[in-house]
Amino acid sequence: MPRIVTIGAAQVGPIARQDSRQAVVARLVALMEQAAAKGCDLVVYPELTLTTFFPRWFMADQDEIDQFFERAMPSPATQPLFDASKRLGVGFYLGYAELIEEAGRTCRFNTTVLVDKSGGIVGKYRKVHLPGHAEHEPWRAFQHLEKRYFEIGNLGFGVNRAFGGNVGMCICNDRRWPETYRVMGLQDVELVLIGYNTPYHNPPAPEHDRLGDFHNRLVMQSGAYQNATWVVGVAKAGREEGCDLIGGTCIIAPTGEIVAEARSLDDELVVARCDLDDCVSYKRTTFNFGLHRQPQAYSLIVERKGAVAPKG
Numbered sequence: 258m259p260r261i262v263t264i265g266a267a268q269v270g271p272i273a274r275q276d277s278r279q280a281v282v283a284r285l286v287a288l289m290e291q292a293a294a295k296g297c298d299l300v301v302y303p304e305l306t307l308t309t310f311f312p313r314w315f316m317a318d319q320d321e322i323d324q325f326f327e328r329a330m331p332s333p334a335t336q337p338l339f340d341a342s343k344r345l346g347v348g349f350y351l352g353y354a355e356l357i358e359e360a361g362r363t364c365r366f367n368t369t370v371l372v373d374k375s376g377g378i379v380g381k382y383r384k385v386h387l388p389g390h391a392e393h394e395p396w397r398a399f400q401h402l403e404k405r406y407f408e409i410g411n412l413g414f415g416v417n418r419a420f421g422g423n424v425g426m427c428i429c430n431d432r433r434w435p436e437t438y439r440v441m442g443l444q445d446v447e448l449v450l451i452g453y454n455t456p457y458h459n460p461p462a463p464e465h466d467r468l469g470d471f472h473n474r475l476v477m478q479s480g481a482y483q484n485a486t487w488v489v490g491v492a493k494a495g496r497e498e499g500c501d502l503i504g505g506t507c508i509i510a511p512t513g514e515i516v517a518e519a520r521s522l523d524d525e526l527v528v529a530r531c532d533l534d535d536c537v538s539y540k541r542t543t544f545n546f547g548l549h550r551q552p553q554a555y556s557l558i559v560e561r562k563g564a565v566a567p568k569g
């Protein structure tokens with residue numbers, strides 16, 4: 258019996274700073290209803306789905322910053338999404354800014370939750386690789402202040418038993434790092450879910466701008482193939498508050514091939530029937546980790562952070 262998970266990759270078009278949570282959640286519910294009509298088991302939304310991508314602005318006032326954060330999940334504003342999930346029997350991945358009291362202090366994370374088909378949270382991930390900078394850099398066309406507004410995720414890269422398989426999550430910049438996929442690969446991951454917000458323009462390296470879509474596919478396709486897993490990448494896309502974000506939402510098989518891809522830069526549902534058993538052949542042969550990996554030769558990966566050139 259194949260293990261089919263029908264997945265809806267729910268690309269979301271621009272969200273304005275003025276848009277209310279209620280308006281955004283209504284868009285997300287509409288995408289979930291489309292997904293249910295197409296027989297989806299799971300809908301994947303982007304990173305920081307509930308608001309505009311606020312790290313593009315420098316803000317000094319913590320109350321202003323905190324308006325972009327959720328203090329509870331679900332909350333009155335997001336409850337309709339959980340209700341729709343239960344009513345439609347469709348699970349989801351949702352990225353949001355999380356504000357939480359932990360160990361006696363206030364923490365802020367770039368977070369995602371995995372919700373099962375009965376509307377219950379079954380997994381949580383907090384972004385580890387926070388790109389950008391911590392101080393205001395006025396020379397940029399726009400800021401990328403994730404290092405200022407969030408702290409580094411403290412949950413590692415866990416893999417959840419869900420949807421009949423092994424499901425992992427990461428967020429945006431995490432997808433560019435092979436370690437992200439490999440840590441999940443070592444937990445036998447079969448499906449990696451990724452939401453992202455990626456501007457076309459990279460202020461410190463504008464020479465990369467023409468390659469944004471290529472690099473997006475490159476990292477996710479190689480992560481899928483090298484770890485024998487399905488990968489679902491979902492964009493917040495289009496011109497958002499004057500900043501152009503790439504689209505390229507796609508579903509990638511363990512072969513490394515893209516099996517479904519968005520064609521717009523707006524709200525768009527991309528659907529594929531994903532057989533988790535398609536992972537098996539690669540996990541048993543080329544990427545049989547137990548047979549072929551040589552961890553004793555990889556110690557630098559965890560011992561050293563930055564690159565050091567050989568002496569001489």
Ligand code: CDV
Pocket residue numbers: 304388389401428429430431433453454455456
């Ligand atoms: N939201 C992100 O993590 N964006 C980064 C950009 C800044 C490079 C990304 O890796 O897509």
